[in-house]
Amino acid sequence: MVTKIITQHLRHPKNTLMGRVTQRLMERENRFLEQNAVRLCEIQADNTVLECPVLLKVGFGPGLGLQEAVQYLTQPRGKLLGLDYSEYMHKVASERLRDHIASGKVRLFQGRVESIPLPACSVDKVYHCNCHLYWPDMRAGSAELLRVMRPGALMVSTLNLDYLRWGLSLGFLQGANVEPEPYLEALRAAGFTDVRLEEKYHEGRKFEAIFATAEKQRESNVLK
Numbered sequence: 001m002v003t004k005i006i007t008q009h010l011r012h013p014k015n016t017l018m019g020r021v022t023q024r025l026m027e028r029e030n031r032f033l034e035q036n037a038v039r040l041c042e043i044q045a046d047n048t049v050l051e052c053p054v055l056l057k058v059g060f061g062p063g064l065g066l067q068e069a070v071q072y073l074t075q076p077r078g079k080l081l082g083l084d085y086s087e088y089m090h091k092v093a094s095e096r097l098r099d100h101i102a103s104g105k106v107r108l109f110q111g112r113v114e115s116i117p118l119p120a121c122s123v124d125k126v127y128h129c130n131c132h133l134y135w136p137d138m139r140a141g142s143a144e145l146l147r148v149m150r151p152g153a154l155m156v157s158t159l160n161l162d163y164l165r166w167g168l169s170l171g172f173l174q175g176a177n178v179e180p181e182p183y184l185e186a187l188r189a190a191g192f193t194d195v196r197l198e199e200k201y202h203e204g205r206k207f208e209a210i211f212a213t214a215e216k217q218r219e220s221n222v223l224k
């Protein structure tokens, strides 16, 4: 029963007692994955290629990954966008990023990955952690990500497969797509290139990262 309720709140956090417990769990367990997703996005402080990088964080949850990424956006025109369909997470993350939202550096949307409220080809990097496993339609989500990404833009998703499989064995994450293959297939089917899963280590800790690139040839179609 408890495992089912926590899983419901991981999928769609709400402002209830168990929702708040789940929020604390995410804040305690997921910072490492959030930090590494941002690190693998390679947003350099003095990025000479991207003068005004636009990053999109999908499924920002309590906002730790937003907090991490905003430190790298040192250029005045760099922007960080966030998308999460949970009203509660939108409120929690908005409070956490209050000053950056007020300055216009960060903008948070309450919405679904299957219908992202952004124009086509408007984002340079997309990152997420522990989010795609809950999407009801990975193909629709992947196609939407591709639509909003600029040609050549990179998507990074970090996960800890051992931890997720362990959670599943304990009765958590029922109904979630813990195994990565369906997501890799959905990304390829949507038209992403260089889709791959890599085993990674940071400071001795293992995790996995999924990479996908919005194909460069789209440029000619997009700019017509």
Ligand SMILES: C[S@@+](CC[C@H](N)C(=O)[O-])C[C@H]1O[C@@H](n2cnc3c(N)ncnc32)[C@H](O)[C@@H]1O
Residues within 6 Å of the ligand: 010, 011, 012, 013, 026, 027, 030, 033, 034, 058, 059, 060, 061, 062, 065, 083, 084, 085, 086, 089, 111, 112, 113, 114, 128, 129, 130, 131, 134, 135, 136
């Ligand atoms: C398990 S939490 C992970 C939060 C954070 N990334 C972390 O690792 O701590 C999953 C988040 O994704 C959001 N989410 C799940 N499916 C979504 C969808 N289809 N569109 C937008 N947000 C979604 C949920 O509301 C939730 O905040």
